[in-house]
Structures are given as structure tokens and as C-alpha cells.
Amino acid sequence: HSQSPPGGEEPSKGSGTMDFGLKGRHAVVTGGTRGIGRAITLALLDQGASVTVCHRQESAEADALRAEFAARDAGALLVRADVSREADARLLLDRAHETFGPVDVLVNNAGIITHLPLAELAEDEWARVVDTNLGGAYRMIRASLDRLARPASIVNITSAVAEHGMPNAAHYVASKAGIIGLTRALCKELGPEGIRVNAVTCGVIDGTGQKNPRGEEGKRRYAEMTALGRLGEPAEVADAVLFLASDAARYVTGAVLGVDGGI
Ligand code: NDP
Secondary structure (H helix, E strand, O other), X not given: OOOOOOOOXXXXXXXXXOOOOOOOOEEEEEOOOOHHHHHHHHHHHHOOOEXXXXXXOOOHHHXXXXXXXXHHOOOEEEEEOOOOOHHXXXXXXXXXXXXXXXXXXXXXXXXXXXXXXXXXXXXXXHHHHHHHHHHHHHHHHHHXXXXXXXXXXXXXXXXXXXXXOOOOOHHHHHHHHHHHHHHHHHHHHHHHHOEEEXXXXXXXXXXXXXXXXXXXXXXXXXXXXXXXXXXEOHHHXXXXXXXXXXXXXXXXXXXXXXXXXXX
């Protein structure tokens, strides 16, 4: 961990030794080759779940995840699928279903950001970001309806900026706020079928790939904005996802769980 909280103690090792009862469950995670999605994927595998993961493009990170899967000899599948395309979302769910059966857990994590003041935020860039982040979650949930087990848990990854705002990323903030609305709407609509729908709002998570003009000075300022005095770790988001995916959260739906160090 790169930052120590004010008390000087390192954060605990987290879920490593906890059993969330997810052994034998099947999870689909979008955008799992890097950052938070990768941490969620590995945490689910550590719990004994089978995981189907998607990414958009070939990369060194995708190769590394494939190597990690091979080394673990675990129930894991990496599929190239772009969540901004309906056919890809369907293909991903079909591949997942034929490989590991009904999907118990769907984690909508894939997301993109650009930093542009409104005057420079052209309509095609607005559409690209909203259609990946919010549209991707909508598309994946819709495509999963006949592939989900009952009961099932859907976890949508969103951001603390959806609630607090942030300058120079109106498309991103709007898409992430939209995910909260989608979560609350579908909690009501899918609850009667036994499908829980929750959201996790991440604060600033260290060591992730989202292009944020941070630098060491930026990190320090973000850390100061939190009650715990440090940035988050991808594994700390993953722990919240494990909880929401698990039967321990069986009466939790429509919740928006902040994993933001008290920002
Ligand atoms: P990264 O940029 O590190 O990773 C994004 C992942 O999503 C990659 O695996 C990428 O794959 C994949 N991806 C991107 N676009 C698509 C697409 N169209 N279809 C399928 N996969 C796609 O992101 P982070 O780990 O930083 O963030 C993960 C989520 O958490 C996002 O939704 C983000 O908005 C949210 N979040 C992150 C915060 C942070 O501090 N990092 C703070 C708040 C929220 P590929 O390489 O193939 O494009």
C-alpha cells in the first residue's frame, strides 16, 4: 500500500482469509484486464467462483491476465467484447453461459473517462462515454436477463463524483449518476424475480489506469479530501463487490455503497 492512514497503520489484508460463500458461483465481470476490474476478477477467483471477463482490445494487460488464468488453472475465461455494442454484450453472455452455466453475479465495471471542459466536449465524445459507461451497464443487464440464475446479484461500479460532481468531465459524471438511477430503477423492476441490483461508488483508487491528471501532488490532495487520509486500493473495491455478490447481502438491493474513504 502506498499511503498510510493517519494512525500510521497499514490497511488490513482484507478479504483474503474471509469466506464469502461464493465457491462454485459464476460471475461475469466487464473490463477485467486492468485496475479495479482485474482486482474484482482475482478476488472472485480467490473465493472459488468461476469468472468470465471481458475486455475491449488486445493489450499487454490482457496477455498478463490470460497468463494469470493459465497459472491458476482456475475456472476463468477472457472474452473480447465491447460493452458499447449490443452484439458483443450478447456474445459475451452466450460464451459465459455455454462455458460455466447460468450467471449468479454480473459486475458492470467497464468504464472510460476523458477530461474536457464543456466547451470542448463535442457531441460524439459525450455519446462515446455515456454509451460505454451507462449504455454498457444497460446493455449488459438486458442481455443477461435470460442468462442469469435466480437468485442473482448485479453490481454496478460507479463513482463518488456521481454524487459530488467534478469539473471538466460532465459526460463521465452524468453517465455515472445515470448508473445510480439505473440501479434504483432495476432494483424495483427485477427484485420480484430474485435479482438484486446494487451500486458501488468508488472514491479515488490508487494504481488504476483511468487517465486522471493525478501525479504525486494530485494524489496527496485527493488523500487529504478523505476522512481516512489515503487513496483506496482496487482490492478494497473488490471486497465490497464480494459482499454485495454474496448471500450476506441477500436483503440488500438498490443500495449505493460508498467505497471512498469518507470523501
Ligand atoms: P481502467 O481504465 O484501469 O480499466 C478499464 C477496464 O475496462 C479495462 O479492462 C478496459 O479494457 C475495459 N474497458 C474499457 N472500455 C470497454 C468497453 N467498451 N468494453 C469492454 N471493456 C472495456 O479503469 P479503472 O479500474 O480505473 O476503473 C474501473 C471502473 O471504476 C470504471 O467504471 C470507473 O469509472 C470506475 N471508477 C474508477 C475510479 C478510479 O479511481 N480508478 C474512481 C471511480 C470510479 P481495454 O484495455 O480492453 O480497453
